[in-house]
Amino acid sequence: MPQNFDADVAVIGYGPTGVVGALTLAQQGASVLALERDRDIYPRARAVTVNDWTMRIFQGLGIGARVEKVIDPQRALRWVTYDGDEVMRIEHPPSTLGSGPRFYNIYQPTMESELRACAQDRSELISVRYGAEVTEIEQDDSGVTLTTTDTATGEVTRYRTRYAVAADGGSSATRQRLGIPLLGDTGETTWVVIDCRSSAGGPTATSSPSGRTRNARSSTSPCRPATTAGRSRSSLTRPRPTSRPPPRCGRC
Numbered sequence: 001m002p003q004n005f006d007a008d009v010a011v012i013g014y015g016p017t018g019v020v021g022a023l024t025l026a027q028q029g030a031s032v033l034a035l036e037r038d039r040d041i042y043p044r045a046r047a048v049t050v051n052d053w054t055m056r057i058f059q060g061l062g063i064g065a066r067v068e069k070v071i072d073p074q075r076a077l078r079w080v081t082y083d084g085d086e087v088m089r090i091e092h093p094p095s096t097l098g099s100g101p102r103f104y105n106i107y108q109p110t111m112e113s114e115l116r117a118c119a120q121d122r123s124e125l126i127s128v129r130y131g132a133e134v135t136e137i138e139q140d141d142s143g144v145t146l147t148t149t150d151t152a153t154g155e156v157t158r159y160r161t162r163y164a165v166a167a168d169g170g171s172s173a174t175r176q177r178l179g180i181p182l183l184g185d186t187g188e189t190t191w192v193v194i195d196c197r198s199s200a201g202g203p204t205a206t207s208s209p210s211g212r213t214r215n216a217r218s219s220t221s222p223c224r225p226a227t228t229a230g231r232s233r234s235s236l237t238r239p240r241p242t243s244r245p246p247p248r249c250g251r252c
């Protein structure tokens with residue numbers, strides 16, 4: 001087996017987990033080759049909240065201040081009508097990890113973009129191949145051989161690293177190849193999540209210091225959307241056939 005390693009560690013998948021994994025390895029002096037199937041960051045909102053533990057990880061990597069510039073502290077959950085009346089408010093308890101907030105509002109593509117920019121600043125140790133889908137992995141006593149297929153051209157490339165980290169998401173093909181089951185339960189409730197750009201005229205709330213967050217999140221009614229970083233989210237439970245429709249506010 002050839003011993004010319006392309007890097008110490010291959011990171012399969014370059015979403016938030018892969019980027020944080022790459023930064024963590026680089027912090028320890030390991031060279032990283034990240035292999036990412038997609039050419040661009042996944043463009044949908046997905047996560048709208050991270051907590052203080054996540055921020056602690058960013059701080060430990062020395063990127064906390066940079067990430068904090070693109071996310072917003074979330075002090076409370078507020079339910080607000082279109083007329084601006086607050087109908088319910090849940091204050092978050094203080095963080096147990098220091099003086100910062102317990103939660104942050106995020107727009108995942110923006111946060112991921114900043115994380116990748118932070119990793120690019122470690123380019124002496126971290127290199128990334130985009131459009132490189134890992135299609136085969138073989139491990140032996142001294143390392144790992146990874147085969148990628150270019151998603152645009154179909155070109156096949158092989159890489160050799162000492163180790164590989166699977167960060168290829170919830171439906172990880174690597175996990176399945178290794179026969180590792182997906183642990184955890186799936187709730188019975190089906191949620192419908194609608195993300196939009198917010199426009200003037202929607203509910204407003206006390207702005208965050210950055211002014212990006214116009215409203216706290218979370219609602220079970222479409223007339224009380226959540227807004228994160230200029231976006232709006234409505235999370236609705238899909239009613240069971242026997243349950244009554246949710247109450248309407250008269251304006252939607």
Ligand SMILES: Cc1cc2nc3c(=O)[nH]c(=O)nc-3n(C[C@H](O)[C@H](O)[C@H](O)COP(=O)(O)OP(=O)(O)OC[C@H]3O[C@@H](n4cnc5c(N)ncnc54)[C@H](O)[C@@H]3O)c2cc1C
Nearest residue numbers: 013014015016017035036037046047048049133134168169
């Ligand atoms: C509607 C919604 C709301 C959510 N809300 C929250 C929230 O409020 N807070 C929160 O913490 N989380 C939330 N999440 C979950 C959060 O978005 C995910 O946990 C997070 O994206 C996981 O990051 P990841 O890097 O592990 O995986 P992913 O973001 O899925 O990244 C995996 C990467 O691996 C790549 N990949 C896959 N297979 C291969 C392969 N064979 N070769 C190369 N690359 C590959 C993919 O292209 C992808 O870029 C939400 C998710 C959804 C859908």
